[in-house]
Amino acid sequence: MLKAKVEIRLKRGVVDPEGKNITKALHLLNFNEVTKTKVSKVVEIWLETDDRERAMERVDEMCRRLLANPVINDYTIEIEDVHD
Amino acid sequence: MLKAKVEIRLKRGVVDPEGKNITKALHLLNFNEVTKTKVSKVVEIWLETDDRERAMERVDEMCRRLLANPVINDYTIEIEDVHD
Numbered sequence: 001m002l003k004a005k006v007e008i009r010l011k012r013g014v015v016d017p018e019g020k021n022i023t024k025a026l027h028l029l030n031f032n033e034v035t036k037t038k039v040s041k042v043v044e045i046w047l048e049t050d051d052r053e054r055a056m057e058r059v060d061e062m063c064r065r066l067l068a069n070p071v072i073n074d075y076t077i078e079i080e081d082v083h084d
Numbered sequence: 085m086l087k088a089k090v091e092i093r094l095k096r097g098v099v100d101p102e103g104k105n106i107t108k109a110l111h112l113l114n115f116n117e118v119t120k121t122k123v124s125k126v127v128e129i130w131l132e133t134d135d136r137e138r139a140m141e142r143v144d145e146m147c148r149r150l151l152a153n154p155v156i157n158d159y160t161i162e163i164e165d166v167h168d
Contacts, residue, residue: 029146034130035132036130040126040128043122044122046119
């Protein structure tokens with residue numbers, strides 16, 4: 001059993017409205033040391049396989065077909081062993 | 085300058101509808117090796133300070149006051165040095 005951890009970010013240059021709102025809200029709460037925030041998403045995927053190379057290929061395909069929007073997103077994939 | 089990386093997860097036992105929908109969509113696309121998916125959020129926070137201990141306390145306060153919902157969320161904080 002493997003688990004893939006996919007982190008999906010906005011590409012550099014793409015506006016991050018959620019990040020901007022969080023920065024604004026933190027300033028309203030007097031966290032004035034905050035200069036910028038960025039939000040990204042992590043999808044953990046449990047896979048019934050032990051073939052790490054094949055898992056990497058398949059998860060990359062999942063990103064391209066469903067999880068990430070190639071116009072605005074970058075993503076990274078990490079594969080690890082799990083026992084549940 | 086420091087950057088905090090905050091990962092906000094749903095607590096164990098809390099239903100993850102987005103994860104369930106992703107699993108369903110992956111099965112519809114014939115990724116049948118997928119047994120489960122979980123979605124979490126990462127907020128990166130740039131901080132104008134070099135005091136790591138103080139940064140950790142402040143970011144923990146940000147989580148409690150704004151970023152995480154203590155009823156349903158767990159979170160972890162990592163602090164790193166940055167140069168931009």
